[in-house]
Amino acid sequence: MTINLEVGGAARHDETELSLLAGEHALYTQGDLQAARRWFDEAYRQADERGDVPALARAALGLGGVWVHEHRSVGEAAVIRARQHRALSLTPPDSVLALRLRARVTGEEDYRTGRHTAILALVNEARRAGDPVALAETLSLAHHCVLGPDHDRLRLELVDRLIGAAVETGRRGDLVMGVMRRTADLFLAGDPHAERALEELRGMLAVEDHLAAGFVVGAMEVMLAIRAGRFDEAETLAGDCADRGAAAGDIDATGWYGGQIAAIRWFQGRLTELLPLLADMVNSPSLSAVDNSYLAGLAVAAANAGEHRLALSALARLRGRSLTALPRNSTWLTTMFGVAEAAYLLRDADVAAEVYALLTPFAGLPVVTSLGVACFGSVRHALGMAALAMGDVDRAVDHLREAAGDNLALGHWPATVLSRWRLGQALAVRLGPSSPEARKALSWAETEAAALGMTLPPAVKQDGEPATRPAADPGEPTRCERHGRQWRLTLGGRSVLVGHSVGMRHLATLIANPGREIHAAELAAGPGLTDASFCDAGGSAQPVLDEVAKREYKRRLSELEADIDEFEAMNELDRAATLRAERDWLIAELAAATGLAGRARRFTDDEERARIAVGKAIRRALTRVAEADPVIGEELRATVHTGLRCCYIPR
Numbered sequence: 001m002t003i004n005l006e007v008g009g010a011a012r013h014d015e016t017e018l019s020l021l022a023g024e025h026a027l028y029t030q031g032d033l034q035a036a037r038r039w040f041d042e043a044y045r046q047a048d049e050r051g052d053v054p055a056l057a058r059a060a061l062g063l064g065g066v067w068v069h070e071h072r073s074v075g076e077a078a079v080i081r082a083r084q085h086r087a088l089s090l091t092p093p094d095s096v097l098a099l100r101l102r103a104r105v106t107g108e109e110d111y112r113t114g115r116h117t118a119i120l121a122l123v124n125e126a127r128r129a130g131d132p133v134a135l136a137e138t139l140s141l142a143h144h145c146v147l148g149p150d151h152d153r154l155r156l157e158l159v160d161r162l163i164g165a166a167v168e169t170g171r172r173g174d175l176v177m178g179v180m181r182r183t184a185d186l187f188l189a190g191d192p193h194a195e196r197a198l199e200e201l202r203g204m205l206a207v208e209d210h211l212a213a214g215f216v217v218g219a220m221e222v223m224l225a226i227r228a229g230r231f232d233e234a235e236t237l238a239g240d241c242a243d244r245g246a247a248a249g250d251i252d253a254t255g256w257y258g259g260q261i262a263a264i265r266w267f268q269g270r271l272t273e274l275l276p277l278l279a280d281m282v283n284s285p286s287l288s289a290v291d292n293s294y295l296a297g298l299a300v301a302a303a304n305a306g307e308h309r310l311a312l313s314a315l316a317r318l319r320g321r322s323l324t325a326l327p328r329n330s331t332w333l334t335t336m337f338g339v340a341e342a343a344y345l346l347r348d349a350d351v352a353a354e355v356y357a358l359l360t361p362f363a364g365l366p367v368v369t370s371l372g373v374a375c376f377g378s379v380r381h382a383l384g385m386a387a388l389a390m391g392d393v394d395r396a397v398d399h400l401r402e403a404a405g406d407n408l409a410l411g412h413w414p415a416t417v418l419s420r421w422r423l424g425q426a427l428a429v430r431l432g433p434s435s436p437e438a439r440k441a442l443s444w445a446e447t448e449a450a451a452l453g454m455t456l457p458p459a460v461k462q463d464g465e466p467a468t469r470p471a472a473d474p475g476e477p478t479r480c481e482r483h484g485r486q487w488r489l490t491l492g493g494r495s496v497l498v499g500h501s502v503g504m505r506h507l508a509t510l511i512a513n514p515g516r517e518i519h520a521a522e523l524a525a526g527p528g529l530t531d532a533s534f535c536d537a538g539g540s541a542q543p544v545l546d547e548v549a550k551r552e553y554k555r556r557l558s559e560l561e562a563d564i565d566e567f568e569a570m571n572e573l574d575r576a577a578t579l580r581a582e583r584d585w586l587i588a589e590l591a592a593a594t595g596l597a598g599r600a601r602r603f604t605d606d607e608e609r610a611r612i613a614v615g616k617a618i619r620r621a622l623t624r625v626a627e628a629d630p631v632i633g634e635e636l637r638a639t640v641h642t643g644l645r646c647c648y649i650p651r
Helices: 002-030 033-050 053-063 074-090 096-113 117-129 132-145 149-169 172-189 194-207 211-227 231-248 253-268 271-281 293-304 308-319 332-346 349-362 379-390 393-410 413-431 436-452 502-511 520-525 547-569 573-593 607-628 630-639
Strands: 366-369 374-378 479-483 486-491 494-499 645-648
Touching: 002 033, 002 053, 002 172, 033 053, 033 231, 053 074, 053 096, 074 096, 096 117, 096 132, 117 132, 132 149, 132 172, 149 172, 172 194, 172 211, 172 366, 194 211, 211 231, 211 253, 211 374, 211 413, 231 253, 253 271, 253 293, 253 374, 253 413, 271 293, 271 573, 293 308, 293 332, 308 332, 332 349, 332 366, 332 374, 332 379, 349 379, 366 379, 374 379, 374 393, 374 413, 379 393, 379 413, 393 413, 413 436, 436 494, 479 502, 486 502, 486 630, 494 607, 494 630, 502 520, 502 607, 502 645, 520 607, 520 645, 547 573, 607 630, 607 645
Parallel strands: none
Antiparallel strands: 366 374, 479 486, 486 494
16 A cells, blocks of 8 residues: 555656646747646646645746736736745745745736836845856846836846856747847847847747747737838738737737737827727736736827817826826836827827926837837837927927937838928928928828828817918819728828718819819719710619629628628637728618618709709718818818819819
């Protein structure tokens, strides 16, 4: 019996050791956080049953992962914390295992409270202990606690020591994570050689993959695609990156994906599309407890959408008693960037002054989220927007001019365009709307924005109304071009995007035929139909959409419904939202072309009915144009004439 018990005990010991070895291989070699958690959880339970304290300590350590704050839900985090504290209480205090456990517990606490003093003290203790594994782990934890903008030099010092210690640990993952952290540090500092470091990291992963580090590399590639203005590619890469994060078991996969899509939509001028997503994400338990960037994003999106109550609420929730109380972590700069933009949109000079003072020491840095998830350009852009909100136009001009230069040096073309655009608006306020310098900056930005597919934001006066941009050259005709489900109207150096509608289609036809009178009935019939073809010899009516067009619309609707269901099932909500917008447009077109019970809507040969319908549609379109750009809207209202015959006569 005794022999059987001993044999059984030995077998259980071997089983525990195998679980630990599998977990350590998954964590420190493969970077597979998900598999590692399973193995370490099993090892902890086995060691607990046997009373094996060293095995219990190793399992509790492994459950912490390679990052800090990997366990986000209150219940899960409490369980892991309790296991680590229990293992620490049972482990001899002067042992290396106890030192490693104390480093883990201390790093988690410092990160959660926005401090770093205790973990830095343990770095020195680990160095004196002479154990390379304990030193490497403590350095890595300390690095994560100083990802805020105050500590760029300290981070590089820590990561250089981490890479040195990794050579001695014999664990490949320590070296990979060290090189990855150094690459992130260079991006955070705006170092011109950051991409060189990224290429070295890619080479290491090409030899042998490391899922956790590969997830970060994927995020950096999304950031670089956004900087280059390749928005479609960036969105595809963001989906791939999220898949890598999920495969690695990284809790940040969802949050990073949302942040990347928000960055893309921000530069596209489409952030308001994400308002429902942002409203949900601010309360997501998958976000870090010290991540406030989504609240800032919600405030900006809501302000842009005219949802001022929601914007004010989000900003107040974020601000609390004071912005100075927010921890300066890896998302702090992104959060402050959003606060500055929201303060400008909401005309809140007090918040603007507060964020201006906080950001000023970091004017020379780029706004990079976390370890390279997204980049919003130079901090000086946010300072310029805060200065505009405070009414200090001269200072805003200086900051925005410098921001454009900073962004160009970063290779961030969309951010360069946005800074030049805001610079032009600020110059128009300072020098007047006809200032050649303002017109030059705005014209350049509009041209580049059109090439990149960006919709540029309007200025905001102190009274909250859209500010007048420089006037167009007199006598120059307006141009109108179709861009997917939108129309781009261009007048002189000005340009604006307006959503498709029947009225915009009529307007585009008139603008394409300056000086020519076109019958309202011909416009109502749609492109390709003339007066002669509008009614047959017997005066019978013709459908707005022919049967071929309707069949094609319905076929496309069926495809869209299937694709939307598929993307929603895969939780690819942004792609589903894009397809829903196309679906809604098609439904609106069909509705406009059908009558009761789905019968084709027909215009009779009664010209008066066509005159009324076309006139209303064009006037609605002109209202939408004026809302988007008052100058172009005013010009078109003066030069477009409706009636039985409609025409566009440029001045």
